[in-house]
Amino acid sequence: xxxxxxxxxxxxxxxxxxxxxxxxxxxxxxxxxxxxxxxxxxxxxxxxxxxxxxxxxxxxxxxxxxxxxxxxxxxxxxxxxxxxxxxxxxxxxxxxxxxxxxxxxxxxxxxxxxxxxxxxxxxxxxxxxxxxxxxxxxxxxxxxxx
Amino acid sequence: xxxxxxxxxxxxxxxxxxxxxxxxxxxxxxxxxxxxxxxxxxxxxxxxxxxxxxxxxxxxxxxxxxxxxxxxxxxxxxxxxxxxxxxxxxxxxxxxxxxxxxxxxxxxxxxxxxxxxxxxxxxxxxxxxxxxxxxxxxxxxxxxxxxxxxxxxxxxxxxxxxxxxxxxxxxxxxxxxxxxxxxxxxxxxxxxxxxxxxxxxxxxxxxxxxxxxxxxxxxxxxxxxxxxxxxxxxxxxxxxxxxxxxxxxxxxxxxxxxxxxxxxxxxxxxxxxxxxxxxxxxxxxxxxxxxxxxxxxxxxxxxxxxxxxxxxxxxxxxxxxxxxxxxxxxxxxxxxxxxxxxxxxxxxxxxxxxxxxxxxxxxxxxxxxxxxxxxxxxxxxxxxxxxxxxxxxxxxxxxxxxxxxxxxxxxxxxxxxxxxxxxxxxxxxxxxxxxxxxxxxxxxxxxxxxxxxxxxxxxxxxxxxxxxxxxxxxxxxxxxxxxxxxxxxxxxxxxxxxxxxxxxxxxxxxxxxxxxxxxxxxxxxxxxxxxxxxxxxxxxxxxxxxxxxxxxxxxxxxxxxxxxxxxxxxxxxxxxxxxxxxxxxxxxxxxxxxxxxxxxxxxxxxxxxxxxxxxxxxxxxxxxxxxxxxxxxxxxxxxxxxxx
Numbered sequence: 001x002x003x004x005x006x007x008x009x010x011x012x013x014x015x016x017x018x019x020x021x022x023x024x025x026x027x028x029x030x031x032x033x034x035x036x037x038x039x040x041x042x043x044x045x046x047x048x049x050x051x052x053x054x055x056x057x058x059x060x061x062x063x064x065x066x067x068x069x070x071x072x073x074x075x076x077x078x079x080x081x082x083x084x085x086x087x088x089x090x091x092x093x094x095x096x097x098x099x100x101x102x103x104x105x106x107x108x109x110x111x112x113x114x115x116x117x118x119x120x121x122x123x124x125x126x127x128x129x130x131x132x133x134x135x136x137x138x139x140x141x142x143x144x145x146x
Numbered sequence: 147x148x149x150x151x152x153x154x155x156x157x158x159x160x161x162x163x164x165x166x167x168x169x170x171x172x173x174x175x176x177x178x179x180x181x182x183x184x185x186x187x188x189x190x191x192x193x194x195x196x197x198x199x200x201x202x203x204x205x206x207x208x209x210x211x212x213x214x215x216x217x218x219x220x221x222x223x224x225x226x227x228x229x230x231x232x233x234x235x236x237x238x239x240x241x242x243x244x245x246x247x248x249x250x251x252x253x254x255x256x257x258x259x260x261x262x263x264x265x266x267x268x269x270x271x272x273x274x275x276x277x278x279x280x281x282x283x284x285x286x287x288x289x290x291x292x293x294x295x296x297x298x299x300x301x302x303x304x305x306x307x308x309x310x311x312x313x314x315x316x317x318x319x320x321x322x323x324x325x326x327x328x329x330x331x332x333x334x335x336x337x338x339x340x341x342x343x344x345x346x347x348x349x350x351x352x353x354x355x356x357x358x359x360x361x362x363x364x365x366x367x368x369x370x371x372x373x374x375x376x377x378x379x380x381x382x383x384x385x386x387x388x389x390x391x392x393x394x395x396x397x398x399x400x401x402x403x404x405x406x407x408x409x410x411x412x413x414x415x416x417x418x419x420x421x422x423x424x425x426x427x428x429x430x431x432x433x434x435x436x437x438x439x440x441x442x443x444x445x446x447x448x449x450x451x452x453x454x455x456x457x458x459x460x461x462x463x464x465x466x467x468x469x470x471x472x473x474x475x476x477x478x479x480x481x482x483x484x485x486x487x488x489x490x491x492x493x494x495x496x497x498x499x500x501x502x503x504x505x506x507x508x509x510x511x512x513x514x515x516x517x518x519x520x521x522x523x524x525x526x527x528x529x530x531x532x533x534x535x536x537x538x539x540x541x542x543x544x545x546x547x548x549x550x551x552x553x554x555x556x557x558x559x560x561x562x563x564x565x566x567x568x569x570x571x572x573x574x575x576x577x578x579x580x581x582x583x584x585x586x587x588x589x590x591x592x593x594x595x596x597x598x599x600x601x602x603x604x605x606x607x608x609x610x611x612x613x614x615x616x617x618x619x620x621x622x623x624x625x626x627x628x629x630x631x632x633x634x635x636x637x638x639x640x641x642x643x644x645x646x647x648x649x650x651x652x653x654x655x656x657x658x659x660x661x662x663x664x665x666x667x668x669x670x671x672x673x674x675x676x677x678x679x680x681x682x683x684x685x686x687x688x689x690x691x692x693x694x695x696x697x698x699x700x701x702x703x704x705x706x707x708x709x710x711x712x713x714x715x716x717x718x719x720x721x722x723x724x725x726x727x728x729x730x731x732x733x734x735x736x737x738x739x740x741x742x743x744x745x746x747x748x749x750x751x752x753x754x755x756x757x758x759x760x761x762x763x764x765x766x767x768x769x770x771x772x773x774x775x776x777x778x779x780x781x782x783x784x785x786x787x788x789x790x
Contacts, residue, residue, distance in 0.1 A: 006486055010419060010497065017501045021508025028509070028538035029516055029530065036527035054529055070654025070734050090652060091714075091731035091740050105531075 034105070039082035047108050055084060055113050056103040064098055077102065077113070088115040149213050149292040152201030156242075156292075159194035159249065160282035162187050163275040170272025173265065174340060181264050185256040188271045191278070192253025199233075199246040202291055206233045212298035215239060215291050221302040224310070231315035237439060237455075238291035240318060244435065245281040247326040251355075252278065255330055260778065262334065262351040263343045270330075270337030277329055280462040288458045313373040321366035321393055325431035327359025328400060332428035335421045336470055339477040344417045349410035352424065354770060356407055360400040361763040367393050368756030379714035379729045381744050383644070383752055386535045391514040392434035395507060399427035402503040405496045413558055415484030415493055422478070423500070425470045430507070432463045442518060488560040495553035502546040509539045540593050547600045547638060550631050551607025568610055576603030583646060590646040597642030605635035622769025630762025637755025643724075643748035654738040664745030665692040666726060673730070673739055681706045686730040686739060688717070701730040725749050 034052040047053055055077055063076035072089045075098075086104055096102060096118060104115035166187050173180045205213045206229050209222045219236045220229055234243045252274035259267055285291065331352045338344045370393065375383045384390065403423040409416045436442070440456035487493035513530045520526055551572060555565045580599035583590065608631035612620055649664040660669045671687045683704040689696045699717035706712070719726045724747035731740030 007418075007483055010416075013497065013501060014419070014422075014504075017504045018508060021505040022512065024505070024538050024542075025509050025512035025516075028534045029513065032534035032537065033516065033528045033530045034533075036529065052533065066734060070736075070738055071652050071731075071740055091729060091742050 036103075038079040039077055039084040040079050042084050042108065042111075042113075043082040049108050049110065052105075052107060054103055054105050054119075055086070055108075055115075057084070057101070059096070059098050059100060059102050061098045077104070084113050085111070086113040086115050088118055090118070092118055148201050148204050148208075148210070149294065152198040152205075153290070153292040155194045155198040155201070156282065156286060159191050159198065160279060160286060162191040162194065163249075163279040163282060166191065166272050166275035167279065170269055170275070173268045173272075181268055184268050184271050188256035188275065189253045191275065192249040192256075195246045195249040195278075199242055202239060202242060203230060203233050205292075206230060206239075209302065210298075211300070211302055212294055212296070214293045214295045217295055217299055217302045219302070223301075228310045228315065234318055234322075235314065238285070238289045240322070241281065241285055241289060241439065242291050243319065244322055244326060245278055245285060247322055248274070248278050248281065248329055251326055251330050252333070255334075259351060261347055261774075263341070263347065265341045266334070266337045266343045266348060268337070269340045270334040273336040273340075274329065274333035277333065277466065280466065284455075284458050284462065288455050311373075311377070313369065313377070317366060317370055317373065320362050320369065324359045324361075324363035324366055324400075325396060325428075325434065327355050327362065328396060328424075328428040328431050330355040331359075331403065331424040332470070335424035336473060339421055339473050342477065342480065344410075344421060344481050346411050346414045349407050349420065350774070353407050353411060354767060356400060356404050356424075356427075357763055357767040357770065360397070360404050361760050361767065363393065363397045363400060364756060364760040364763060367397060368753050368760065371756070372753050376716060376718055379716045381648075381650075381727055381746070383641075383749070386513075386530075386532050388514050389438055391510055392437045395510055395514070396427060396430040396434055398503050398507040398510065399423060399430045402500045402507070403427045405499050409493050409496050410484075413485050413487070413493060415487060416497070417481045417484050418474075418478040419497075419500070421481075422474060425467075425474060426507075429463075429467045429470070430511075432466065433511075436460060436463050437514070485559075487558070490556065490561045492553070492556045492558045492561070495549070495556050498549060499546070499553060502542060502549070506539050506542050506546070509542075510535065513538070536593070544593070544596055544600050547604055547634055550634060551604045551610075554608075554611045554627060554631070568613075569607060572603045572606035572610070575606050576600065578602065583642075587646045594642040594645035597638050597645070601635045601639035601642060604638070605632060608632040608635060622772065623766045626762045626764070626766025626769060628762070629765060630759045633755045633758030633760075633762055635755070636751050636758055637753075640748055640751025640753075640755055643751065644746055647747040648749075649745045651741075651743040653741060654734055655741050656736070656738045659738075661741060661743060663726075663743040664747070666690050666743075666745055667692065668728070668741075668743055670739065670741060673733075676702070678704070683715075684730070686728075686741070688728055688741075690719070690726055690728075699726065699728050701728045703730055720750060723747055 032052070034054055035047075036054045036056060037047050039055070039057050041047060042055070057077040057079040060076040060078045060083065063074075065074045067073065071091070072087065073092065074085065074087050076083050076085050078084075088104065088106075103119040104113060105117040105119060106113055106115040108114075166184060169180045169184050169187070172178050173184070202215075205216055206220055207226070209216060209220055209224075209229060211217045211222075215236060215238050216232075219239075220232045224232070232239075234240045252271060255267075255274070256271055262270065334348060334352050334355075338348050367390075370390065371383045374385065374390075375381070403420065403426075406416050406420045406423055410420045436456075436459045440459050442456055513534050516530055517528050520528055552566075552569065555568060557563070557565075576599045579602035580595060583595045583598040609628055611624055612628055617625075651661055651663040653661055655661055655670040657670055657672055660667055662668070668688050668690045671689050673684055673686050676683050676685045681704045683702045685700050685702045688699040688701070690699060691697070697719055699719055701717040702715040704713045704715055714729050714731075717728045724745060727744040727746060729742040731742065733739050
């Protein structure tokens with residue numbers, strides 16, 4: 001191959017690689033990015049059944065029920081306006097308690113959220129990033145109302 | 147006084163870095179000889195920054211609470227080793243560590259570099275100083291680590307027990323050394339683009355830095371993965387968390403660079419290509435630092451609420467990366483064409499390796515930044531996780547792993563020998579492994595199955611470069627390559643085994659009850675309260691047996707009071723053929739305890755593979771250094787003989 005052609009081939013190979021990466025990423029992101037929803041979003045019908053998503057809110061006081069197998073729990077996530085029931089099978093993370101914030105990963109099935117993972121960090125002061133925003137936004141909303 | 151001395155040294159170092167910039171401009175515009183002063187200033191600048199970092203270490207070691215940073219991140223009752231590690235366990239300290247490594251790397255180049263052309267060296271050291279200057283400005287203007295508090299509070303706030311972990315103490319420095327080692331490749335590339343001296347000499351000067359950085363990144367990623375595995379108690383080894391991706395992206399770029407730099411060193415080809423990769427590799431390091439240090443990951447909102455630091459870092463990132471790209475665009479085309487090669491050749495093989503790594507890098511990069519982009523534009527929050535990365539990047543990685551077995555067999559320039567015949571045995575092994583996985587495990591996904599096949603193929607193909615020659619006479623660098631490539635096969639086998647053969651059991655058990663997981667029979671014998679220095683815990687006592695004598699595992703849930711925190715301490719027992727991983731959860735009203743048990747056959751291969759890859763890199767580095775020393779001696783002797 002002549003050096004000049006070689007450079008041309010290399011340049012087009014590099015461009016093709018970039019293009020391929022972008023196309024693959026776009027194809028992957030189209031249906032594999034999971035969206036973050038609050039119970040209010042779900043009530044408003046924004047979430048589709050069976051789609052991978054994250055649900056965030058507060059664990060409602062008095063809602064946690066243990067099933068008879070000992071490892072399945074049911075609870076309700078609320079954002080102050082709406083409520084979504086959640087089923088989770090597994091060991092809940094440390095610091096999962098009623099009245100605290102949580103983010104669950106899973107799918108919606110006929111109005112009930114089937115959680116595959118419950119996300120929480122170990123620190124009590126930790127707020128899942130999405131909830132941190134939620135809290136901040138609520139606060140901002142309240143100050144505005146004043 | 148100590149803190150003030152550190153701050154003063156930092157200002158002086160910044161001044162010297164600015165001076166280096168002036169020297170570089172002088173050298174490039176006129177033909178003034180500035181090599182000696184440039185080297186001297188670079189060394190002094192490194193010394194000053196090192197001094198500043200030592201001063202910060204000292205105030206942390208002495209728990210000087212009048213320094214704001216120590217007050218916020220340390221406590222007099224902390225074990226000494228964590229007081230010291232606390233120096234870089236926070237924003238300001240870690241940025242100081244970053245710039246210290248940057249400056250010291252520049253100092254090393256100034257002291258020891260003999261092979262780079264004089265003008266390129268001057269321009270490279272100048273670029274390194276400009277990089278450092280930006281980070282000095284960041285420290286001095288936006289996050290001063292030496293700020294004082296008056297009056298000094300009686301004691302500090304940083305006693306978080308979770309941060310007192312040897313993994314957390316030594317993980318960041320390892321990664322930082324890797325990140326910043328790439329800065330030398332960046333600076334030398336920028337220097338060479340400025341002077342136009344892109345040649346094999348430059349590649350040989352860059353190579354030890356790239357190799358060294360790559361080894362440390364490999365170790366850092368492997369250690370981080372194991373840490374997450376045992377500490378989080380979820381049994382996973384990679385979560386595609388943005389923080390993990392922040393270390394993976396420079397690694398991918400460095401891996402590509404590592405391969406293309408060999409083409410430039412050996413054949414003088416792929417000039418512009420290699421310079422581009424050198425720029426990208428350190429840019430990815432900066433992107434990683436920006437992601438982790440700016441708070442943008444927590445949320446775009448948090449970033450917007452405290453914009454000073456994030457914006458500063460983003461501006462630095464944009465200026466440096468932008469400037470390097472512009473320089474590349476202007477100068478890249480004027481570089482002389484490299485030596486030609488044919489389609490079937492070692493060069494082509496390495497180009498294909500580079501293309502695959504670049505595509506994977508692009509996919510990881512876009513997946514990591516997409517949520518930030520979407521949130522910034524539309525305010526919608528979304529997360530991109532394992533489903534995306536595994537299914538988009540996974541197949542590409544597997545194809546790449548196959549090609550890893552093929553590439554090293556090709557000769558430079560053109561390959562006309564029937565080399566592919568050698569691959570018959572590896573290919574048969576691969577097919578056999580694939581067939582075995584289909585027979586042994588029915589409900590396994592396609593990717594793990596292919597993983598077994600590719601791992602078996604690669605394990606056999608990787609050692610081919612040592613076959614049919616005396617392995618003891620093969621260069622150390624060849625051994626390094628073989629070991630590293632074999633390590634990929636080992637890690638891949640571990641990942642596939644973990645995905646295909648892990649058995650999991652989640653159940654509630656009363657003391658005395660038995661559960662089975664995989665080949666194991668596990669009995670919960672007792673649950674007892676226990677206590678440590680600053681925690682109380684409940685500890686389960688599990689007796690596990692599979693045929694031979696039983697073993698005891700003691701998983702714990704620990705409760706810390708200050709700050710109030712709970713952690714699961716998994717109990718993990720390692721065997722030659724896998725790990726038994728046990729976690730104890732909550733109790734239920736009937737007196738039972740939640741137990742989560744995993745039997746993970748051959749999971750340890752994942753990290754042994756990572757360690758092998760790093761070890762292969764170390765062998766190659768050693769081989770290159772020994773050889774260049776020999777060469778240096780030979781040429782010194784030659785010169786001596788000639789001028790005597």
